[in-house]
Amino acid sequence: xxxxxMAIRVxxxxxxxxxxxxxxxxxxxxxxxxxxxxxxxxxxIPVLVDDGKPIAxxxxxxxxxxxxxxxxxxxxxADPYERAQARFWARFAEDKCNAALYPIFVTxxxxxxxxxxxxxxxxxxxxxxxxxxxxxGGDNVGYLDIIVGWFAHWLPLIEEVSGASVVTDExxxxxxxxxxRFLAVDVIKAAxxxxxxxxxxxxxxxxxxxxxx
Amino acid sequence: xxxxxxxxxxxxxxxxxxxGQRCRIALDEKALPxxxxxxxxxxxxxxxxxxxxxxxxIPVLVHDGRPVCESLIIVQYIDEAFSSSSSLLxSDPYARAQARFWADYIDKKxxxxxxxxxxxxxxxxxxxxxxxxxxLKTLEGALGDKPYFGGDEFGFVDVAFVPFTAWFLTYERFGxxxxxxECPKLAAxxxxxxxxxxxxxxxxxxxxxxxxxxxxKKKFGIE
Numbered sequence: 001x002x003x004x005x006m007a008i009r010v011x012x013x014x015x016x017x018x019x020x021x022x023x024x025x026x027x028x029x030x031x032x033x034x035x036x037x038x039x040x041x042x043x044x045i046p047v048l049v050d051d052g053k054p055i056a057x058x059x060x061x062x063x064x065x066x067x068x069x070x071x072x073x074x075x076x077x078a079d080p081y082e083r084a085q086a087r088f089w090a091r092f093a094e095d096k097c098n099a100a101l102y103p104i105f106v107t108x109x110x111x112x113x114x115x116x117x118x119x120x121x122x123x124x125x126x127x128x129x130x131x132x133x134x135x136x137g138g139d140n141v142g143y144l145d146i147i148v149g150w151f152a153h154w155l156p157l158i159e160e161v162s163g164a165s166v167v168t169d170e171x172x173x174x175x176x177x178x179x180x181r182f183l184a185v186d187v188i189k190a191a192x193x194x195x196x197x198x199x200x201x202x203x204x205x206x207x208x209x210x211x212x213x
Numbered sequence: 214x215x216x217x218x219x220x221x222x223x224x225x226x227x228x229x230x231x232x233g234q235r236c237r238i239a240l241d242e243k244a245l246p247x248x249x250x251x252x253x254x255x256x257x258x259x260x261x262x263x264x265x266x267x268x269x270x271i272p273v274l275v276h277d278g279r280p281v282c283e284s285l286i287i288v289q290y291i292d293e294a295f296s297s298s299s300s301l302l303x304s305d306p307y308a309r310a311q312a313r314f315w316a317d318y319i320d321k322k323x324x325x326x327x328x329x330x331x332x333x334x335x336x337x338x339x340x341x342x343x344x345x346x347x348x349l350k351t352l353e354g355a356l357g358d359k360p361y362f363g364g365d366e367f368g369f370v371d372v373a374f375v376p377f378t379a380w381f382l383t384y385e386r387f388g389x390x391x392x393x394x395e396c397p398k399l400a401a402x403x404x405x406x407x408x409x410x411x412x413x414x415x416x417x418x419x420x421x422x423x424x425x426x427x428x429x430k431k432k433f434g435i436e
Contacts, residue, residue: 041318041351055310057317067306080293084281091283092267125267 001026002193003201005150006058007046011191012146013065017072021048059090062146075143089129089136090147097122097148101155104164105202106209116164120171123151130174134181141185152179153192161202222247225261225273227254229425231324231376232284233272234415238372239288241411243298247274285316288372301369312363315355316373322348323377330388331426332435342388346395353396360405367409371402375412378403382419383426 001007002025014021026035026045038047038054047054048061050068055061066075077083100122103115129136129144136144155167156179167176182188222240224247226233240247252261252271264273264280273280274287281290292301302309326348329341352374356362362370381392381403393400406412417425 041314050307053307055307055314057314060310060313060317063313064306064310067309080290081276081279081281083293084286084290087286087289088282091286 001028001045003198004045005154008150008191008193009058009146010046010048010061010065012149012188013062013075015187015191016075016141016146017065017069019065019069019072059094059147062143066143075137075146077137077142085129086136086142086144089126089144093126093144093148097126097151101158101166104162104166105158105206108163108210112162112164116166119166123167123172123175127172127174130178135178141182141188145182149182149188151175152182153195154198155179157195157199157202161199161206219275219278221277223250223275224248225250225252225258225264225271225275227252227271229417229422230271231380234376234379234417235284235372236272236274236287236291237415238375238411239291239301241414242301242367242372243291243295245291245295245298285320285373288369292369301372303363303368308363312369315352315362315370319352319370319373319377323374327377327380327384327388330384330390331430332433334435338388342390345384345388345390349390349392349396349399353399356398356402358398361402367406371406375403375406376416378406379416379419379422383423386423387426387430 011021011023024034026032028045031043035045035047036043038049039045039056042056044056046058046061047056048064049055050064055064062075077086097119100115100119104112104119107115126148133139135141136148141149151167158164159166166172167179169176183192222245224233224236224240226236226249228251237249250260252258254271257269261271261273262269264275265271265282268282270282272284272287273282274290275281276290276294281287288301302312322344326341326345329337330345333341355370359365361367362374381400384390384392392403407416
């Protein structure tokens with residue numbers, strides 16, 4: 001689905017490996033028979049179908065891509081301890097940071113100020129994994145950059161739509177710098193959904209959510 | 214304290230934790246000696262807080278002084294760092310992805326739903342019952358007619374789910390769910406796993422789990 005941050009992770013991984021793929025956009029309000037057949041358990045996207053075999057859950061798909069095209073660009077670190085660290089932070093970002101960001105989108109005023117602060121604390125913790133490095137993966141983009149990378153494109157947009165200020169030079173300098181570096185990578189840039197289209201979609205969504213809150 | 218890197222494996226854990234038990238089972242399956250350190254979760258140790266500053270939770274595996282957190286991440290770490298002994302994850306990437314998917318499903322669903330089963334009453338409990346039966350049936354579907362989730366060998370998904378079999382009795386008594394009745398294949402799988410040394414040694418006796426939860430219920434004032 002074109003506006004899904006989870007789907008983009010898969011595209012980034014495939015592109016970094018130089019693997020050709022067919023993109024099939026899903027209407028989540030009217031899920032295709034294929035989606036329901038390929039992912040009967042959660043019925044969610046993204047689903048990667050490799051030679052007819054479906055794999056679901058973006059973090060799992062990215063590891064699958066790394067292991068299947070193992071001679072290509074390395075996504076996961078080679079060392080088991082580093083791999084454990086990457087998986088830990090991916091899980092933290094998924095479980096905690098994602099959950100901390102959503103409330104910003106649906107609140108206003110004082111309530112929003114409170115949740116922005118909480119989100120910043122969460123991101124500050126994640127930021128520690130970036131210390132002294134160009135990317136989460138070290139000198140080059142790796143698994144954790146791919147998992148967390150959607151923040152770089154979506155967060156500034158959420159900030160604009162919600163009238164909030166989250167990732168600033170004062171509060172999250174390392175993260176902000178990483179946003180710029182990450183989005184400058186050709187392969188990453190190439191797969192980003194159109195900003196204006198995404199902005200319009202999220203503006204509409206926010207209006208709907210805030211008015212019904 | 215600084216620079217002190219203790220050699221070997223230590224597991225910071227809490228006796229009844231199914232997440233901790235996953236790690237204990239994995240360590241035993243790989244025949245890895247380790248030091249078990251029971252944690253007081255009401256009064257967290259400096260070691261626990263230092264080893265898992267982000268979540269302050271167990272289990273934590275400390276290997277040569279370096280901590281690894283999150284039970285499934287620990288199990289994968291054990292499998293990868295000690296790759297010479299028998300593997301818990303299959304070698305084929307697609308089979309690995311399937312194993313990770315089901316372990317992740319178990320992680321996302323079982324514990325939360327199980328907690329609601331004993332913590333709630335009335336409508337929320339009925340909802341939790343319905344969900345748990347669905348979760349168990351889905352897992353039973355994934356198991357199919359295979360002896361273990363991964364096929365012929367005990368592996369990653371079995372390790373991820375087997376500690377929860379010690380909770381079936383608790384689900385039965387507080388949540389009125391009979392796994393035997395609803396999911397006979399799953400019940401048979403539980404019995405099969407229960408015959409393994411690593412599982413026998415590390416699972417809490419179901420009655421002990423039940424007592425533990427009964428005590429918690431009293432503590433929370435849930436009748």
